[in-house]
Amino acid sequence: MRNSNFSLILFLFLFLFIAGWPMQTYSESDPWDEFKKEVGGTDDIVERYADVDIAYPASKEEYCGLSGNAIAMMRAISEHKDELPIERACIRTADNREVEIKKLVMSSTNSSFTGDEITKTKFSDGKKDIFVNLSFWSIPVSLLVDDNFVFVIDFRVDRKGFTLNIDKGDVDTNSLEYLMKQSCGAIKVDERIDAKVLENFLMREFIHPYSGKQNVIVVHP
Numbered sequence: 001m002r003n004s005n006f007s008l009i010l011f012l013f014l015f016l017f018i019a020g021w022p023m024q025t026y027s028e029s030d031p032w033d034e035f036k037k038e039v040g041g042t043d044d045i046v047e048r049y050a051d052v053d054i055a056y057p058a059s060k061e062e063y064c065g066l067s068g069n070a071i072a073m074m075r076a077i078s079e080h081k082d083e084l085p086i087e088r089a090c091i092r093t094a095d096n097r098e099v100e101i102k103k104l105v106m107s108s109t110n111s112s113f114t115g116d117e118i119t120k121t122k123f124s125d126g127k128k129d130i131f132v133n134l135s136f137w138s139i140p141v142s143l144l145v146d147d148n149f150v151f152v153i154d155f156r157v158d159r160k161g162f163t164l165n166i167d168k169g170d171v172d173t174n175s176l177e178y179l180m181k182q183s184c185g186a187i188k189v190d191e192r193i194d195a196k197v198l199e200n201f202l203m204r205e206f207i208h209p210y211s212g213k214q215n216v217i218v219v220h221p
Contacts, residue, residue, distance in 0.1 A: 048078040050086075052151055052164055055205035056141065056175045060187060063178040065197030068189040069138040070175070071104070073206050076133045076153065083155040084133040085116045091139065094148035101143075104136040104198070136202070138193065141175050142183075 052074045057063035076086050090098045119132045143149060151164040181187045 050076040056172050064189045065194035067193050072137045074135050081131045084118050086153050087156045088154040090152050091143045092150040092152050101137050101139050141179050
């Protein structure tokens with residue numbers, strides 16, 4: 001994406017977001033905090049986990065500009081730096097097919113974010129160093145219609161087939177309508193994701209909503 005101002009803002013946001021998130025104090029309603037209470041442990045009991053936030057196009061123009069894709073923001077955490085960044089991500093369908101999804105790459109002359117950035121930090125009650133990787137992925141809306149799909153990622157080295165426990169929610173009715181129109185040829189999506197459409201989408205769905213806000217979803221290996 002050739003937009004230096006946006007890329008610089010995005011890079012700064014990602015740096016603050018990754019570096020600051022693990023150090024926050026968790027509320028009693030936080031899923032990770034609840035999980036710790038259930039098992040009577042601390043953050044150090046799990047070697048690796050991840051969460052994913054999926055956002056859908058808000059209009060026909062955005063659906064076409066994003067090539068019929070939803071966009072997922074993924075945070076992956078591991079005690080082992082060599083397991084990051086995420087090597088592969090896919091959607092496993094109800095009939096056990098694995099469809100690989102694409103990682104987005106954004107860059108400019110001033111700064112860059114490729115999804116390969118790794119940050120070292122600690123959790124608020126953790127004693128070990130942990131490593132955090134943040135990346136964005138495009139997912140065809142058609143893969144998300146069936147509630148039985150599973151989100152699977154491969155860490156590097158030996159940990160493969162890591163299933164994410166996510167709150168899938170429902171595909172919004174507008175995206176379903178655009179998908180149906182695309183399938184019957186009533187609308188045509190762009191062959192490649194439009195950079196400006198993607199820029200506006202990321203600003204609205206991820207940067208502004210997550211400023212000063214944390215949302216953790218526990219992952220079971």
